Amino acid sequence: TSTMGYEFIQVSEPRPGVGQVTLNRPKALNALSTPLITELNAALEDLASSPTIAAILLTGSERAFAAGADIKEMAPLTFSQAYTTSFIESWSRLTTAVKKPIVAAVSGHALGGGCELALMADILYCTEGANFGQPEIKLGTIPGAGGSQRLTRAVGKARAMELILTGKSFSGVEAEKWGVAARSFATHAELMAAALDTAETIAGYSRVAVMAAKEVVNKSQDLPLRDGVEYERRVFHSLFGSRDQKIGMKAFAEKKKAEWSHE
Numbered sequence: 730t731s732t733m734g735y736e737f738i739q740v741s742e743p744r745p746g747v748g749q750v751t752l753n754r755p756k757a758l759n760a761l762s763t764p765l766i767t768e769l770n771a772a773l774e775d776l777a778s779s780p781t782i783a784a785i786l787l788t789g790s791e792r793a794f795a796a797g798a799d800i801k802e803m804a805p806l807t808f809s810q811a812y813t814t815s816f817i818e819s820w821s822r823l824t825t826a827v828k829k830p831i832v833a834a835v836s837g838h839a840l841g842g843g844c845e846l847a848l849m850a851d852i853l854y855c856t857e858g859a860n861f862g863q864p865e866i867k868l869g870t871i872p873g874a875g876g877s878q879r880l881t882r883a884v885g886k887a888r889a890m891e892l893i894l895t896g897k898s899f900s901g902v903e904a905e906k907w908g909v910a911a912r913s914f915a916t917h918a919e920l921m922a923a924a925l926d927t928a929e930t931i932a933g934y935s936r937v938a939v940m941a942a943k944e945v946v947n948k949s950q951d952l953p954l955r956d957g958v959e960y961e962r963r964v965f966h967s968l969f970g971s972r973d974q975k976i977g978m979k980a981f982a983e984k985k986k987a988e989w990s991h992e
């Protein structure tokens with residue numbers, strides 16, 4: 730594991746084509762401070778432009794994915810400071826700056842901004858015992874990094890309203906049952922192994938096709954169905970202009986393994 734000069738995160742390449750970012754501020758349960766987010770954005774942008782990385786794994790520790798935005802940093806902030814500096818805006822940069830798929834592996838606490846960060850990932854895996862929640866209401870505030878929007882899209886208005894108004898946590902088992910997580914696992918070790926396998930599987934496909942697939946699925950969250958289906962068809966048509974579509978379909982016909990050109 731290389732730390733690449735970072736203080737609050739670690740960056741590594743645990744499998745071919747897979748870049749892993751591990752939040753590493755254990756004393757504060759990976760609370761998301763501005764310096765941590767600055768490092769996270771820098772690392773993700775590096776991985777996004779790295780020619781050897783095709784998928785990203787974002788994780789924390791067994792005890793905490795992230796226990797929220799740094800409450801001690803936010804406590805004295807004024808409206809004017811928050812407004813004029815667009816506080817929190819850069820925290821969701823990964824949703825627009827990173828076209829490669831991001832798999833989040835969540836164990837332990839994923840609260841407030843930690844839950845919101847996990848919700849920004851493309852695929853979310855967790856342990857059954859993971860502790861998700863939007864407890865901002867208990868601090869006299871509300872989710873600020875998309876929680877009220879992304880959680881509501883994931884679990885529906887009834888549950889999201891209850892969770893956000895009560896600040897009550899939900900488990901990894903519930904996260905899977907409600908569609909927040911794609912899968913949950915009994916142990917941290919199983920979670921990490923599965924998340925790495927999934928990231929490696931994705932990294933083994935045509936990068937052009939993978940990016941397009943991520944793009945069109947994410948469009949479904951923004952567009953009405955008719956527009957989304959039309960958008961998908963346009964991108965689908967465009968992939969007939971890629972070399973990998975020819976390579977993939979020829980390999981199928983010849984019963985061979987596709988050797989992707991990523992073009």
Ligand code: CO8
Binds near residue numbers: 796817846864871
């Ligand atoms: N911010 C700052 N420090 C934190 C945070 C946090 N969010 N969470 C934990 N810590 C610190 C604690 O202060 C403590 O530090 P110290 O040892 O110096 O006292 C250390 O981490 C360990 O924590 P605990 O001793 O409390 O550990 P426990 O195992 O007893 O409890 C909990 C774990 C339940 C997770 C508890 O720490 C807790 O309730 N934390 C706060 C959770 C919370 O309210 N999070 C929401 C924050 S608000 C928010 O995220 C707004 C979203 C804005 C957008 C974010 C963009 C991505």
